[in-house]
Amino acid sequence: MKISKETIKAIESSDNVVVLTGAGISAESGVPTFRGEEGLWRNFRAEELATPFAFQRDPKLVWEWYDWRRNLIKPLYPNAGHKVIASVEQKKSSFKLITQNVDGLHQKAGNKKYVELHGNIWKTRCTEEGKVTENLESPLKKIPPVCECGAMLRPHIVWFGESLPVEAIQSSYQAAENCDLMMVVGTSAVVQPAASLPGIAKNTGAFVIEINAEETPISDMVDDSYLGKAGEILPLLEKYFE
Numbered sequence: 001m002k003i004s005k006e007t008i009k010a011i012e013s014s015d016n017v018v019v020l021t022g023a024g025i026s027a028e029s030g031v032p033t034f035r036g037e038e039g040l041w042r043n044f045r046a047e048e049l050a051t052p053f054a055f056q057r058d059p060k061l062v063w064e065w066y067d068w069r070r071n072l073i074k075p076l077y078p079n080a081g082h083k084v085i086a087s088v089e090q091k092k093s094s095f096k097l098i099t100q101n102v103d104g105l106h107q108k109a110g111n112k113k114y115v116e117l118h119g120n121i122w123k124t125r126c127t128e129e130g131k132v133t134e135n136l137e138s139p140l141k142k143i144p145p146v147c148e149c150g151a152m153l154r155p156h157i158v159w160f161g162e163s164l165p166v167e168a169i170q171s172s173y174q175a176a177e178n179c180d181l182m183m184v185v186g187t188s189a190v191v192q193p194a195a196s197l198p199g200i201a202k203n204t205g206a207f208v209i210e211i212n213a214e215e216t217p218i219s220d221m222v223d224d225s226y227l228g229k230a231g232e233i234l235p236l237l238e239k240y241f242e
Contacts, residue, residue: 001226001228001232001233001236003226003236003237003240004224006207006223006224007207007209007223007224007237007240008240010180010181010207010209010223011181011237011240011241012240013180014092014180014181014207014241015092015093015094015180016092016094016095016178016179016180016181017088017092017094017095017096017179017180017181017182017183017241018095018096018097018098018175018176018179018181018182018183018197018201018206019085019088019095019096019097019098019182019183019185020098020099020100020182020183020184020185020187020194020197020198021085021097021098021099021100021101021106021185021186021187022099022100022101022185022186022187022188022189022191022194023100023101023186023187023188024185024186024187024188024212024213024230025079025081025082025101025185025186025230025231026101026103026105026186027186028079028081028186028229028230028231029076029077029078029079029082029105030076031072031073031076031101031103031105032072034046034069041065041068042065044061044065047160049061049062049065050062050157050159050160051159051160051161052159052161052162053161055154055159059144059152059154060143060144062144062155063140063143063144063145063155064143066121066155066157067138067139067140067143069121070121070122070138070139070140071138071139073103073104073121074138076103076105077105077108078105078106078108078109079230079231080230080231080232080234080235081185081186081229081230081231081233081234081235082105082106082108082109082111083109083110084234084235084237084238085097085106085109085111085185085234086106086109086110086111087238087241088238088241089110089111089112089113090110091241091242092241094178094179095113096113096114096115096171096175096179097111097113097114097115098114098115098117098172098175098176098194098197099114099115099116099117100117100118100187100191100194101116101118102116102118102119102120102121102157103121104120104121104122115168115171115172115175116168117158117164117168117169117172117193117194118157118158118164119155119156119157119158120156120157121155121156121157122134122135122136123135123155123156124145124147124153124154124155124156125153125154125155125156126147126149126151126153127147127151127152127153127154128147128149128151129147129149129151131147132156135153164193169193172193172194172197173193173197173200176197176198176200176201176204176206177200177201177204178204179201179206180205180206180207181206181207181208181209182197182198182201182202182206182207182208182209183208183209183210183211183234183237184197184198184208184209184210184211184212184218184222185211185212185230185234186211186212186213186230187212187216188212188216189210189216189217189218190216190217195217195218198210198218198221198222199218199221202221202222202223207223207224208221208222208223208224209222209223209224209225209226209237210222210224210225210226211225211226211228211230211233211234212225212226212227213227213228213229214227215227
């Protein structure tokens with residue numbers, strides 16, 4: 001694949017880099033989407049289980065589904081795309097990763113400067129105190145798990161019908177407004193507010209690169225769009241971040 005001169009120049013001159021990632025990059029590591037027909041579990045759809053109402057009605061069922069998901073994700077590893085993004089963070093003093101993924105693969109790859117818009121499947125939140133803690137136990141010994149205070153824990157995930165954390169949204173908007181280079185990787189660019197971030201970056205003067213398996217609603221808006229696997233395209237860009 002040929003990388004354009006414009007992309008190379010933008011990367012080499014960049015000082016403030018933002019990377020926005022979606023399900024596409026994780027799919028290359030084997031993470032299922034858990035949506036649609038392939039996401040059916042015991043005849044339930046994700047949209048039926050990932051809601052506060054489902055958890056209130058049957059927390060054990062919801063937790064069994066998340067435990068199953070965690071067990072599927074546990075043995076998976078970051079791919080070359082994840083590793084390049086972690087490498088870019090090391091090379092740039094001003095860097096922010098904004099991810100819609102909840103699988104924790106970016107952290108496994110080594111990213112530390114990140115915003116998780118939709119939460120993290122390896123974290124739990126106390127339903128009484130709101131305290132968030134890491135929980136890597138898989139499979140879970142007790143379903144549903146319980147906090148030290150005795151209250152039930154819930155997955156630290158933004159469910160359908162819930163608002164994204166205000167801090168995460170503000171941090172993401174600020175990063176998009178201040179960056180001079182944004183890479184949009186493996187996202188359909190239709191889920192808000194993440195879908196608006198490339199436009200914000202573009203409007204404030206940033207060079208925006210899209211890397212995705214297929215064209216998206218932002219493909220005509222970005223400066224350069226590369227169609228293919230992130231694990232194959234990002235390594236071609238990495239050397240220009242030196």
